[in-house]
Amino acid sequence: xxxxxxxxxxxxxxxxxxxxxxxxxxxxxxxxxxxxxxxxxxxxxxxxxxxxxxxxxxxxxxxxxxxxxxxxxxxxxxxxxxxxxxxxxxxxxxxxxxxxxxxxxxxxxxxxxxxxxxxxxxxxxxxxxxxxxxxxxxxxxxxxxxxxxxxxxxxxxxxxxxxxxxxxxxxxxxxxxxxxxxxxxxxxxxxxxxxxxxxxxxxxxxxxxxxxxxxxxxxxxxxxxxxxxxxxxxxxxxxxxxxxxxxxxxxxxxxxxxxxxxxxxxxxxxxxxxxxxxxxxxxxxxxxxxxxxxxxxxxxxxxxxxxxxxxxxxxxxxxxxxxxxxxxxxxxxx
Amino acid sequence: xxxxxxxxxxxxxxxxxxxxxxxxxxxxxxxxxxxxxxxxxxxxxxxxxxxxxxxxxxxxxxxxxxxxxxxxxxxxxxxxxxxxxxxxxxxxxxxxxxxxxxxxxxxxxxxxxxxxxxxxxxxxxxxxxxxxxxxxxxxxxxxxxxxxxxxxxxxxxxxxxxxxxxxxxxxxxxxxxxxxxxxxxxxxxxxxxxxxxxxxxxxxxxxxxxxxxxxxxxxxxxxxxxxxxxxxxxxxxxxxxxxxxxxxxxxxxxxxxxxxxxxxxxxxxxxxxxxxxxxxxxxxxxxxxxxxxxxxxxxxxxxxxxxxxxxxxxxxxxxxxxxxxxxxxxxxxx
DNA sequence: CTGTTAGCGCTTTCAT
DNA sequence: ATGAAAGCGCTAACAG
Numbered sequence: 001x002x003x004x005x006x007x008x009x010x011x012x013x014x015x016x017x018x019x020x021x022x023x024x025x026x027x028x029x030x031x032x033x034x035x036x037x038x039x040x041x042x043x044x045x046x047x048x049x050x051x052x053x054x055x056x057x058x059x060x061x062x063x064x065x066x067x068x069x070x071x072x073x074x075x076x077x078x079x080x081x082x083x084x085x086x087x088x089x090x091x092x093x094x095x096x097x098x099x100x101x102x103x104x105x106x107x108x109x110x111x112x113x114x115x116x117x118x119x120x121x122x123x124x125x126x127x128x129x130x131x132x133x134x135x136x137x138x139x140x141x142x143x144x145x146x147x148x149x150x151x152x153x154x155x156x157x158x159x160x161x162x163x164x165x166x167x168x169x170x171x172x173x174x175x176x177x178x179x180x181x182x183x184x185x186x187x188x189x190x191x192x193x194x195x196x197x198x199x200x201x202x203x204x205x206x207x208x209x210x211x212x213x214x215x216x217x218x219x220x221x222x223x224x225x226x227x228x229x230x231x232x233x234x235x236x237x238x239x240x241x242x243x244x245x246x247x248x249x250x251x252x253x254x255x256x257x258x259x260x261x262x263x264x265x266x267x268x269x270x271x272x273x274x275x276x277x278x279x280x281x282x283x284x285x286x287x288x289x290x291x292x293x294x295x296x297x298x299x300x301x302x303x304x305x306x307x308x309x310x311x312x313x314x315x316x317x318x319x320x321x322x323x324x325x326x327x328x329x330x331x332x333x334x
Numbered sequence: 335x336x337x338x339x340x341x342x343x344x345x346x347x348x349x350x351x352x353x354x355x356x357x358x359x360x361x362x363x364x365x366x367x368x369x370x371x372x373x374x375x376x377x378x379x380x381x382x383x384x385x386x387x388x389x390x391x392x393x394x395x396x397x398x399x400x401x402x403x404x405x406x407x408x409x410x411x412x413x414x415x416x417x418x419x420x421x422x423x424x425x426x427x428x429x430x431x432x433x434x435x436x437x438x439x440x441x442x443x444x445x446x447x448x449x450x451x452x453x454x455x456x457x458x459x460x461x462x463x464x465x466x467x468x469x470x471x472x473x474x475x476x477x478x479x480x481x482x483x484x485x486x487x488x489x490x491x492x493x494x495x496x497x498x499x500x501x502x503x504x505x506x507x508x509x510x511x512x513x514x515x516x517x518x519x520x521x522x523x524x525x526x527x528x529x530x531x532x533x534x535x536x537x538x539x540x541x542x543x544x545x546x547x548x549x550x551x552x553x554x555x556x557x558x559x560x561x562x563x564x565x566x567x568x569x570x571x572x573x574x575x576x577x578x579x580x581x582x583x584x585x586x587x588x589x590x591x592x593x594x595x596x597x598x599x600x601x602x603x604x605x606x607x608x609x610x611x612x613x614x615x616x617x618x619x620x621x622x623x624x625x626x627x628x629x630x631x632x633x634x635x636x637x638x639x640x641x642x643x644x645x646x647x648x649x650x651x652x653x654x655x656x657x658x659x660x661x662x663x664x665x666x667x668x
Numbered sequence: 669c670t671g672t673t674a675g676c677g678c679t680t681t682c683a684t
Numbered sequence: 685a686t687g688a689a690a691g692c693g694c695t696a697a698c699a700g
Binding site for chain 2: 693696
């Protein structure tokens with residue numbers, strides 16, 4: 001940990017003016033090669049680092065992009081983050097991340113901290129609490145020279161570029177597929193019924209199941225789902241569960257296992273869950289892959305384009321999901 | 335997205351001086367209640383937000399803490415992050431996170447971006463590549479008014495507060511315990527042999543196994559471990575695997591399952607892995623819990639203390655691990 | 669109680 | 685080729 005030095009101090013040491021030093025370090029053509037070298041040497045020697053705050057103040061830019069995520073445990077959001085990073089890495093922007101842990105208050109704090117001059121742009125997926133409270137004033141208040149991209153959990157009253165997942169379609173398609181495979185009684189399990197995405201998925205289920213039987217919704221926290229499902233699997237002839245998030249998927253999985261239904265292929269289970277987890281369950285879990293990385297990449301690209309053309313038309317991109325068939329939707333051969 | 339306004343503009347609107355506005359907004363005693371109200375109203379109305387860059391430049395502080403993590407997938411690091419957040423949440427500091435994805439280059443970039451006036455302090459766990467290259471100059475170059483805490487993957491040549499996990503002891507204890515349980519041939523699997531923590535754990539294994547048999551080390555990427563282990567389990571009478579990280583744990587798990595050794599309790603497996611994953615494997619995985627959250631909390635506390643007393647003695651805290659016994663170290667009853 | 673002014677560290681005209 | 689000076693937005697002496 002060396003001592004830092006300012007441009008001014010450097011100038012004094014070299015007995016030249018600050019402007020000379022500044023220009024030399026910025027490789028200006030109006031500085032002689034010899035002084036340039038001298039300045040650069042001294043800068044390195046004294047560990048000169050330009051002061052960010054001064055730079056930002058002067059330029060009105062920060063070259064930093066803020067990413068606000070509700071959670072880090074969430075495999076989809078983690079993938080999306082990777083996607084964002086992968087495209088920003090090729091630019092000279094830096095990324096700072098802020099995790100809200102699904103809290104409205106933390107989200108407000110994060111957004112304010114970031115948008116008060118820490119970042120030039122924001123990529124955000126809002127917290128669960130924010131979607132429940134339906135209070136988006138902190139997002140409306142963002143200075144309009146800070147560009148914002150919303151992804152996955154978006155809000156229609158906010159005008160900005162958005163990246164969505166085909167939640168409604170993914171589930172409708174899944175239900176249709178399951179019906180085609182002869183599944184007769186399909187229940188839905190969800191811990192995210194308060195989220196926009198959860199609602200869309202549930203709607204997809206309801207709309208496409210209703211010609212077969214009345215929708216059976218199990219919504220609540222992970223433990224509740226497990227208990228409820230345990231009972232339901234014992235008492236009724238459920239043959240399929242669709243789980244809308246990882247917690248619901250695991251709760252469903254445990255319930256299915258406990259009742260010895262999954263191994264035999266008597267019970268089908270389609271869930272949302274990370275790849276590693278899905279593949280290591282026994283039997284392995286069939287999932288709906290939301291292509292988190294692509295969602296992240298798309299979001300980052302939209303932001304970069306917006307930087308270049310601040311007045312271009314607002315865009316809304318939808319990324320399709322893919323069904324990954326594994327053992328929980330496979331009939332036992334033996 | 336409203337238009338932002340500066341203090342100066344606000345002053346002009348209200349026909350008062352900038353200092354009056356500034357003082358009013360900072361609730362100075364030398365401003366009358368009436369003007370205070372007027373100013374606050376106007377500020378709210380015009381969506382005034384103080385410019386962070388100006389504030390930082392003026393005060394020389396940022397009220398922001400940077401957290402640099404090598405990975406976000408890593409359950410231990412994710413827990414540590416939660417720990418950090420939980421203590422910082424009660425302060426008026428903000429957190430910005432930067433993920434290096436185990437890359438030296440990204441780490442250098444992140445550290446520079448953060449320490450050039452974006453943060454007042456840094457909590458860092460270095461990347462794998464950095465530990466391989468053994469190049470820590472970017473950390474030595476940090477201005478000495480920015481305090482740094484290293485955790486888990488630390489570097490001895492850097493003088494700063496550190497939080498470590500009892501890697502050596504945790505494994506020695508585990509080996510001793512396994513020997514006591516009558517385990518005769520214990521192999522070690524690791525994808526992190528390049529990391530300081532991996533080396534410590536391996537050392538713990540070697541030192542405590544050598545009176546029983548020659549150490550058997552399987553080190554390399556996840557796939558390599560799986561292949562190697564598959565062969566080893568077939569050809570030799572291995573009865574126990576200790577896996578030093580989640581990838582090695584899962585590779586070991588797959589190999590054990592493939593050879594039908596885990597269910598019968600013929601093969602014991604102790605690994606490092608997240609709780610959710612461990613509990614959902616069949617059989618469930620016995621793990622060494624590093625108390626990531628506590629590590630994070632401790633790191634954050636050390637940093638806050640260091641802010642208060644910049645010259646206090648350097649501290650090094652070690653957080654003990656705990657063995658979580660599950661089914662992969664349980665003999666089959668039936 | 670309110671206003672004037674200097675200055676945080678840097679870049680950038682505009683002189684010289 | 686180099687330097688002087690203004691100014692980014694804000695705070696805090698210091699004056700009035």
